[in-house]
Amino acid sequence: MQFALPPRKTPIAPPYARSSRFSLQRRKQFKAVAILGFALLVVFFLLSQLFYTSTGTSAVPVGTPSVVIVTVLDRAGFSNEYTQKIVKNREDYAKRHGYINFFANVSDYETALDEAPKSWTVVPAVRHAMASHPYSEYFFHLGAHALIMNPTKSLESHVLEKSRLESLMRKDASVVPPDSIIKTFSHIQAQDVDLIITTDNEDMNPGSFVLKQGDFAKFFLDLWFDPLYRTYNFAKAETHVLDHIVQWHPTILARLALIPQRVINAYSKVSSAATTDGTYKEGDFVIRFPGCDTDTKRSCEKEMTPYYRLWSEKLKNE
Template identity: 70%
Template sequence: MQFALPPRKGPVAHPYARSSFLTLHRRKQLTAIAVLSVALLAVFFLLSQLFYSSAGAAVISIGTPSVVIVTVLDRILYSDKYLQKIIRNREDYAERHGYTNFFANLTDYNSYIGHAPQSWGVVPAVRHAMATHPSSTYFFHLDPHAIFMAPSKSLQSHILSKHRLETLMRRDVPVVPPDSIIKTFSHLRHEDIDLMVTTDAKGLNTGSFVLRQGDFARFLLDTWFDPLFRSYNFAKAETHTLEHVVQWHPTVLARLALIPQRVINAYSPDSIGAAVDGTYKDGDLIIRFFGCNTDPKRNCERELDPYYNLWAKKLKLE
């Protein structure tokens, strides 16, 4: 009987085996994908550097105003002629320095304020401005009964720059003059500060302050506007509330810079309660007619006119 010889062993191609050509092709694909991935990561990294500083803080993109000036207008109590002067003054200042204005109507916040004094409107107005301009850095609330008198001075050079602010900061002084036991910290630096405000002869004054956008700002505004504080019936409403928050919460005090009154809150000669050297002098950035809306013997529109005319004259001379 003859047996068939087994087939000779040799290289047999497996039906599912990859050819050397396919392997080489696959390697080239993987190399290309790897190179593309690295390139994409590099692009994302470079883009991230355009929008974030090395410390992780947002950098203002082109076209975004660095400063938003917040003004709460009472269109019921004051004439349109008076308010238009305020608006025109603000718009001129903002246009000069690349800022923008946020003009809020007091009545828009009535449902939030409830039965509390109308002056509380400043807090939701600033929060509203931040929501409207989420990429802007600083929010400068300025009482409507005030105007810019030195339009060429930018807020950056006047208060916001590192050297300038550290020069202005009043360290180790009573938060509420003249003898509050709570004092401003002596070790604070420019980068620590989120809230810049002045005091007059009697205490903090919220008619003019600067707040930096961020988590702290939102925390402060939420705390400041707490319903319990609004119902507490503080004599000076939101002003006394802020004094309370600053003195009882070191977290807030650690972010606060008290600056000389005339820097952003100089009172007119007719205003009472100015701090020492807190009354307006020629060359000051702002004049504020503090109390003109609460003293029945005074008239805001009448007090504004001579200073507004002086400001308008300066514009013509430029």
């Protein structure tokens, strides 16, 4: 007697098996996508760091000069010969070290001055230079009545290199001579510095200074050029305003380095405001003739002539 066998049942997979298989595959896909995304982020970060500069701008164009030399000329007040001497002196220096010049003219900023003394043009001129060269890092303002006497010294090796600047910085020194109670910070380091300047025997002197491109520079120049200060009739215009804002604004003092006068701002022997060791000596980087354009007993062209001749002779002998 045969018994009917029950029909063979086809095994049925648990309802979650297919779902589990797809979940595992999906997790693998998500993991692969996550790894790929992370890798792309790392590559993007590395590339951004490669092209990032300390000025806060990316992709600096090839050949961008690190230093821009800013000189404000008064073409209406200077003779053509005198102007050409200044221009030739600056161009020679810039060419030697791969820098670039920014020659401004007093008349370019007459409207912005609002009848303030034309010596104020230093501020908008530097700001103009920064806008014209947004990828350059340092801006070296040197007044027109000055000559670079030792062009072999690059600004980097002479002032800007970290170890060099550290050795030059005057810490815990009176901001305004001779005995201002406001002093430079003793803890400031070279990497914190955005403004490098000197004092003479009377004031902080803006005839020669170095300013680093960045947000601080914009803030500093805007504050310095505030209309309230320009109309206040300070005895020495922008110079006394600079004395004022450095003493009353710790934000500026915290980014400032005072260095010995002769490093970038040696005065001619006729200039009485030089510090004890601030008068020009052979081998110094620059010589300036402050006051030669305001003292009726002096002549900028006559004072510069022997030094220009000396500088020219050095060029011929190189």
